[in-house]
Amino acid sequence: MLFRWFESLIDPFEEPVDRMPPRSVGRFYLFYLRQAWPVLAAVVVVGFFVSVIEVSLFAFIGRLVDLARSADGAAFFRQHGRELSWMGFVALVARPLFNALHDLLVNQAIVPSLTNRIRWQNHRWVIRQSLGFFQNDFAGRIAQRIMQTGASLRESAVQIADAIWYVVIYTGSAIVLFAQADAWLAAPLVLWLLAYVATLAYFVPRTKARSWRSSEARSKVMGRIVDGYSNVLTLKLFAHTRREEAYVREAMGEHVERARGMTRLTTAMDATITTLNGFLIVGTSGLALWLWSRGQVTVGAIALSTGLVIRINNMSGWIMWVVNGIFENVGTVQDGLTTIAQPRTVQDAPGARPLEVTRGEVRFEGIHFHYGKAGGVIAGLDLTVRPGEKIGLVGPSGAGKSTLVNVLLRLYDLEGGRILIDGQDIAAVTQESLRSQIGVVTQDTSLLHRSIRDNLLYGRPDASEAQVAEAVRKARADEFIPELVDGEGRRGYDAHVGERGVKLSGGQRQRIAIARVLLKDAPILILDEATSALDSEAEAAIQDSLDLLMQDKTVIAIAHRLSTIARMDRLVVLDKGRIVESGTHAQLIERGGLYARLWERQTGGFVAVEA
Structure with missing residues (x-):
């Protein structure tokens, strides 16, 4: 319960x-720490008492030595019983209690949560970034x-809270206790403190800078390793294991060099502080003995000063590592900022409303989009897809077909013009509602490394088992799903498909994708090279499922294999981001333009074309 x-x-x-999280390190820290400020404040307060109790134990040692020297042994406990009881209470009750409270706050409240x-x-911030954000970096x-x-x-924040009190209380209390015995006794500690602070002031900023560079290099290593693992099939097919090793080794070598640069500073700082601590111990102990020999301090003062400086010696080493750790962590946070604190390039407009699709008309009005490049991809394109119409987008590679689909899905924002769905500008509606009204089947069907059921329910999370089974039957995926077994013995709908669906064949992945979109039942459908990765037999088997999928929907289909879209209501031919032809298959063949040339190239001029 506790x-x-x-x-x-x-x-x-x-x-x-x-x-967006703040882009400066200090404001980034404040942004998150103020969300938990009551708990962090409690850690600081409890840390104060923990530090005071630790210092008081050394004061008790000096006091006990002096009491033992001056008191009558037989009457010692009777004369000093109350003071001894207080010391026992602090050591046996207060110290464990405050330490336990500190650990509960840090380990139970702060560390996991x-x-x-x-x-x-x-x-939450990063997952809503644009497609371009993820295309420009390693997923790993x-x-x-x-x-x-x-x-x-979190770690650096807790370290700062702990270190502040240990430094302030230990050094402050030690100076006061030493000065009470004799003002000269505090002199070595004051000199040591000045030198200690100067040492940290020199090394810490340099450690922070090198730590950030080391963290950046470590992230690069991780990115390259994950990139290789994610594309391991390509690596094996091209027999480039050694090339991949060299690619990772280059990044790892850079990380090693940067890590060495950081550890050199750490070693130098450790040697400097160890030397300073030696002067502190010898100087304080020697001065205490000299003052005692002159009768200016008691034996208890020797015990107190020697014990406390040894503790300060140990603490200074701990503080050094804590400070080093703090700035190493700050460097890691600074590295993370370069990825996390980035503005979203595609955002919902203020007051964006949900898209309402009643008919399914799609209209492109004078749209411009260039992926930020100087050359034109789409420039001034106009196109209207009537409700329920099925059009095919045709053209050579780089003509702008997939780009047209990407801007319709608002994976990128237009640079000019607008796109309307049933008269609603897609820039003024929410992205979630826009994409919920559009079903998409792509060439490279990527499944989540989860169960078949989870992948299907992505289309419609509230679908019943009967609805899932019906979609699977229509997609003809019921032929293989019951036979699936994964490496952990899960079967059928519970079988996991592997990363990106690698445990399934191309045809199986495509049928799962079709079933998922059937479940979604969106009024607008995009087929982006939906069968190009399949052989002719698999394509023929899936074509009936696609016909079912297209019923009563507005359809925009892209295909390089022209035979798959020749039956569409209308074909729109793109070249260099512009519409150069439009009409039915027969009309375009008769016209003898770009489409006719593409068709002849694919059929070799031997396939007769029906009028």
Whole structure:
């Protein structure tokens, strides 16, 4: 019950404010830490008492030595019983209690919950980034930065809270206690403190800079390793294992060099502080003995000063590693910022409303889009797809067919013009509602590494088992799903398909994709090279499922294999981002233009064309 109460202090999945995290390190820290400020404040307060109690134990040692020297042994406990009881209470009750409270706050409330709140909110921001964001980076590097940024931010925040009090209380109390015995006794500690601060001031900023570069290099290594694992089939087909090893080794070598640069600083800082500590111990102990020999301090003062400087010696080493760890973590957070704190290039407009599709008309009005390049991809294109019409987009590679689909789905924002669905500008509706009204079957069907059922329910999460079974039957996927077994013995709908669906054949993946879109039952359908990756037999088997899928929908189909879209109501021929021809298959063949040339090239001029 006690553990659960502390664990409930921070909700890791509290709904975040949907805005970009700050791009400066300090404001990034504040953005997340202020969400848990009551718990962090409690850690600081409890840390103060923990530090005071630790210092008081050394004061007790000096006091006990002095009491033992001056008191009558027989009457010692009677004369000093109350003071001894207080010392026992502090050591036996207060110290364990405050240490336990500190551990509960840190280990139960902060470590699991705050860490994962930061990760969750960063993931929530990044997962809504545009397609271009993910195309410009390694998936593994993005994931690693999400994971390590949360842990590093939390760890450095807790380290700062702990280190502040240990430094302030230990050194401050020691100076006061030494000065009470004799003002000269505090002199070595004051000199040591000045030198210690100067050492940290020199090394810490350099450690931070090198730590950031090391973290950046580590992220590059992770990205390259994951990239190789994700494309392991290509690696094996081209027999380039050694080339891949060299690619990773280059990044790993860079990381090694940068890590060495950081550890050189760490070693130099450790040697400097160890030397300073030696001067502190010898200087304080020697001065205490000299003052005692002159009768200016007691034996208890020797015990206190020697014990406390040895403790400060140990603490200074701990502080050095903590400070080093803090700035290493700050460097990791700074590295994560380069990925996480990026503005979304495709966002819902303020006050965006859900799209309502009643007829399914799609209209492109003077659209321009160039992927930010100087050359034209689509320039001034006009096209209207009537409700329920099925059109095929045809043209050579680079003509703009897939680009037209991408801007319709608003994976990218237009640079000019507008796209209307039933008279509603897609830039003024929510992205979620837009894509929920459009079903898509692509050439490269990518399935999630989850069960067959989970992949199907992506089309419609609330679908019943009967609806799922009906969609599977229509897609002719019921022929193979019952026979599936994964590596852990799960069968049928519960079998996992592997990363990107690699455990299924191309035809099986495509049927799952068709069943998923059948379940979605969106009024607008896009087929982007939906059968180009299949052999003729698999394509013929799937064609009936596609015909079912297209019933009563507005359809935009892309295919290089022209025979698959020749039956469409209308074919639109694109070249260099412009519409150069439009009409039925027969009309375009008769016209003898670009489409006729493409058709002749594919059929070799031997296939007769029906009028």
